[in-house]
Amino acid sequence: MTSSAASHKRYFFEKFGLSERMLERCLGEALSAGGDYADLYFESVSATSIGIDESLVKSASQGVSAGCGIRVVSGERTGYAYTDNLLAERLLHAARTAALIASGPAKQPVAGFTETRSPNLYPIPAADLDSDLSTKLDLVMRADRAARAYDARIKQVRASYSDELKRILIAASDGTFASDTQPLARLNVFVLANDGQQTTRGTAGGGGRVEISYFLTEKTPEHFANEAARTAILQLGAVAAPAGEMEVVLGPGWPGVLLHEAVGHGLEADFNRKKTSAFAGLIGRQVASSKVTVVDNGTMPSRRGSLNVDDEGSPTQETVLIENGILKGYLSDKLSARLMNMPHTGNGRRESYQQIPMPRMTNTYMLSGDDAPEDILRSVKRGLYAVNFGGGSVDITSGKFVFSASEAYLIEDGKITAPVRDATLIGNGPEALKYVSMVGNDLQLDEGVGTCGKDGQSVPVGVGMPTVKLDRMTVGGTGN
Amino acid sequence: MTQSLELTTDLQQLATDIVTKASKAGATDAEVVIREGDEFSTAVRLGEVETLKESGSRGVGLRVFVGQRVASTSSSDFTLEGIDHLISGALALARVTSEDPFAGLADASEFGQLDHDLDLYHEDVYSLPTAERIDFARRCEAAAMSADTRIQNSDGGSFDAATGHKVFANSRGFVGEYRSSYCSVSTSPIAMSRNREMQRDYWYSAARTLAKLDSPESVGAEAARRTLRRLDGRRVPTQRAPIVFAPEIARSLIGAIFDAANGESIYRGASFFTGKLGEQVAAESINVIDDGTIVGGHGSSPFDGEGLPTRRKVIVENGTLKTYLLNTYTARKLNMQSTGNAVRGLSGNPGIGNGNLYLEAGKLSPEEILREIKTGFYVTELLGQGVNMVTGDYSRGASGLWIENGELTYPVQEVTVAGNLKEMFRNITAIGNDLVFRGSVASPTMRIDGMTIAGE
Numbered sequence: 041m042t043s044s045a046a047s048h049k050r051y052f053f054e055k056f057g058l059s060e061r062m063l064e065r066c067l068g069e070a071l072s073a074g075g076d077y078a079d080l081y082f083e084s085v086s087a088t089s090i091g092i093d094e095s096l097v098k099s100a101s102q103g104v105s106a107g108c109g110i111r112v113v114s115g116e117r118t119g120y121a122y123t124d125n126l127l128a129e130r131l132l133h134a135a136r137t138a139a140l141i142a143s144g145p146a147k148q149p150v151a152g153f154t155e156t157r158s159p160n161l162y163p164i165p166a167a168d169l170d171s172d173l174s175t176k177l178d179l180v181m182r183a184d185r186a187a188r189a190y191d192a193r194i195k196q197v198r199a200s201y202s203d204e205l206k207r208i209l210i211a212a213s214d215g216t217f218a219s220d221t222q223p224l225a226r227l228n229v230f231v232l233a234n235d236g237q238q239t240t241r242g243t244a245g246g247g248g249r250v251e252i253s254y255f256l257t258e259k260t261p262e263h264f265a266n267e268a269a270r271t272a273i274l275q276l277g278a279v280a281a282p283a284g285e286m287e288v289v290l291g292p293g294w295p296g297v298l299l300h301e302a303v304g305h306g307l308e309a310d311f312n313r314k315k316t317s318a319f320a321g322l323i324g325r326q327v328a329s330s331k332v333t334v335v336d337n338g339t340m341p342s343r344r345g346s347l348n349v350d351d352e353g354s355p356t357q358e359t360v361l362i363e364n365g366i367l368k369g370y371l372s373d374k375l376s377a378r379l380m381n382m383p384h385t386g387n388g389r390r391e392s393y394q395q396i397p398m399p400r401m402t403n404t405y406m407l408s409g410d411d412a413p414e415d416i417l418r419s420v421k422r423g424l425y426a427v428n429f430g431g432g433s434v435d436i437t438s439g440k441f442v443f444s445a446s447e448a449y450l451i452e453d454g455k456i457t458a459p460v461r462d463a464t465l466i467g468n469g470p471e472a473l474k475y476v477s478m479v480g481n482d483l484q485l486d487e488g489v490g491t492c493g494k495d496g497q498s499v500p501v502g503v504g505m506p507t508v509k510l511d512r513m514t515v516g517g518t519g520n
Numbered sequence: 521m522t523q524s525l526e527l528t529t530d531l532q533q534l535a536t537d538i539v540t541k542a543s544k545a546g547a548t549d550a551e552v553v554i555r556e557g558d559e560f561s562t563a564v565r566l567g568e569v570e571t572l573k574e575s576g577s578r579g580v581g582l583r584v585f586v587g588q589r590v591a592s593t594s595s596s597d598f599t600l601e602g603i604d605h606l607i608s609g610a611l612a613l614a615r616v617t618s619e620d621p622f623a624g625l626a627d628a629s630e631f632g633q634l635d636h637d638l639d640l641y642h643e644d645v646y647s648l649p650t651a652e653r654i655d656f657a658r659r660c661e662a663a664a665m666s667a668d669t670r671i672q673n674s675d676g677g678s679f680d681a682a683t684g685h686k687v688f689a690n691s692r693g694f695v696g697e698y699r700s701s702y703c704s705v706s707t708s709p710i711a712m713s714r715n716r717e718m719q720r721d722y723w724y725s726a727a728r729t730l731a732k733l734d735s736p737e738s739v740g741a742e743a744a745r746r747t748l749r750r751l752d753g754r755r756v757p758t759q760r761a762p763i764v765f766a767p768e769i770a771r772s773l774i775g776a777i778f779d780a781a782n783g784e785s786i787y788r789g790a791s792f793f794t795g796k797l798g799e800q801v802a803a804e805s806i807n808v809i810d811d812g813t814i815v816g817g818h819g820s821s822p823f824d825g826e827g828l829p830t831r832r833k834v835i836v837e838n839g840t841l842k843t844y845l846l847n848t849y850t851a852r853k854l855n856m857q858s859t860g861n862a863v864r865g866l867s868g869n870p871g872i873g874n875g876n877l878y879l880e881a882g883k884l885s886p887e888e889i890l891r892e893i894k895t896g897f898y899v900t901e902l903l904g905q906g907v908n909m910v911t912g913d914y915s916r917g918a919s920g921l922w923i924e925n926g927e928l929t930y931p932v933q934e935v936t937v938a939g940n941l942k943e944m945f946r947n948i949t950a951i952g953n954d955l956v957f958r959g960s961v962a963s964p965t966m967r968i969d970g971m972t973i974a975g976e
Contacts, residue, residue: 090616096619096620097618098617098618098620098623098869099590099592099617100592100616100617101594101868102593102609102613102867103593103866104595104597104602104605105595105596106596106597116570117569117570117571117572118571119572119573120572120573120575121573121574121575122575124577124578124579124596134575137574140572140574140650173616195789196788196789196790232788232789234789238911239789239790239911241908241911275911281938283758283974284758285975314565314673314675315673316675316710394575394577430906431905433903433905434903435720435903436720437675437718438717438718438720440917440919440933441903441917442903442904442917443904444904444906461911462913463906463913463936464904464915464916464917464936466903466917466935466974467934514755514934514935514936514974514975515974516906516915516917516935516936516937516972516974517915517938518915518939518972
């Protein structure tokens, strides 16, 4: 057991009066009507957020919440109950409620817990959150000043800083015992530009599982403010986006949201177990051009999508999803790995103690190829160069996905020309990546802005990509 | 700590106690919201129970003012110590925020609540025994799966029930509370064509009482119909053509009218409706109403997120923008009166949200609207969020059915529809007579001309 793991555990035991004996008793109660597996997920979250608007700090809030979710799995069935009161009697009541899913003779959890060994991928703030309040305040004020100083046409600036510290403790009937303390911080800037004729917007933001010093030394408020202001000013001169099928070049970094939507969700094991994904049954088959290798990696230090352990207490890992265009594997949690008899990849995640975990992505990205980004652009006769996106969405079953460009340019005869207005790009997941004809040597990860929604549950994720050329993709503009 | 006694189990008393304590501790004004809720959900897949979930939780939120500074805290810890921490935390935060001349609770004269019963709460959503709840989900899925041999798989059927209790109190004398209930049944069948192409769709019914829920069988049958008509969809060439939005899709455009008139965006100049009050913003046939006072409505409540009575507003009348949607803060910024549209969660400042928001029905049946169109696109699903409320630029993924000679023909998928909301609202050329409230936002069928479809 690492010393930090001991401190995460001590936090729960001391603050909420838990003990290993109590955890064993709850698991015993959870399996009192049979079932194959039970687990307890304790969570304690404290969050702070500060917002500046019209150069005034108009909002400051803090919140704390704590609770426990108890799950019983019996075959393909899951019973779930949660409580925000961690007294023994309420935990036992929740365990009995979750147990209603099973109906058979009682089972016994394995005797004794084995602590999951986990790395330290992110720092654990030593002090309590309040001590940094003035620093946080300073971050949003600096962002406000920088955005306004960028250009006289910047008329409105909003900036917000938010962070949370989530402590989790997981104990399961298979002997799993894990705990973690997960910081997550984010700085966001939103601006409006007006040139007397029209108003445009620009946004930028980022962060990760970092300490506040990250925003002082690595990605400063000025960095995000300038980026937001630059986008808004750029949009003042934007022309209508083209409409129809054309060559598309995606810039490095956040445009990797393409992978998240086009392939990532479709490779989550639950959809494939149920054969509801357009990717079901395609393992070993060509689903992308041979230049494409995509991985999901929850072990990258300080990244927004990283975790020391997933929300089932399993270590995270790097999982190859697509290798040289061939579909290699799915992202699984305990349930899908067991039912599908396939490798368990440590991708069981949940939004909070109120929700049942399911297979989710962590940081999903495409590895670098050999092409120089300039050569990629030069190869395009007429197309779109999209470097930033709002977000995306996918229909898992049909495979159709969209993602919306918030900064994009026309490419004409190999040169970047006019910026274009917002437009959605649409494609078909199992087909889109077959049209990847060039892959840049410039892999970048996003700056830490991704939040992924599935079945009503939001979790932080990361994406990344080098510059990539797709020979055809449909661009949803209004122009010619 | 967890052993400490709670202040009281009477939540209204607890809320006013917290207000009093916060005032004694130095707040010049304070506002408390307490929410508790219970939820039950079950999902059945291929006839077998997949999940069963049952639980409850509660939380408390406090907003304090110290002069013109404001801050807020929230917690799930109802112990004495937890409440003390809630209050001291909020006051500490209020020391770092800025003086804002527009900040503050509403004037005492503005508080109030509707005195008629809104019929928001029915205990019957929990009246069914668990086995029957599971059966609702199972019947719904089974109805979809038995509709056609091309449906052999499913993403499941589900039945959900929930109740909520909201208590609100502030230091200007307002105390109020209400309960609400919700139940729903839904299913998501998966169909496969002979080409082994899969399609999924979904249908649901939601209500405040079991008595008003559509039968699981009718929901399942509709889900099957929606799924089957998508099979073997194709793309169409890039073109301009009339677009008919089905009611369940058209309602997102009515939501966009609300967002464009949202006071937060208006005072910042972040909406294309800024400065357009009294001007023509939509076709003359357009009347959009927001009404939080409808008995039994999905979007009804006796008071808004700041303790002001909800009300009925005509947002757009014969195409003219008549009002913005405001809470106390944005009303002060714009030198207007709140429209009773404040919403608040547990933490932060109040935002702005709708009550029952709808486009008034027209006279044409959906068939009559289609009959006028030689070639066009009947949209039944939109994908993605490509709407820019600052510029009005609109570009979203779409699927649906192609219209030829006034009839629905083959399915269309993997295309986008794009335009600019400013023009789209003006180019609404037909409105259906098929207005049905299935949630808090509703619209009849709607035709819009001049948009671009991008495909092959």
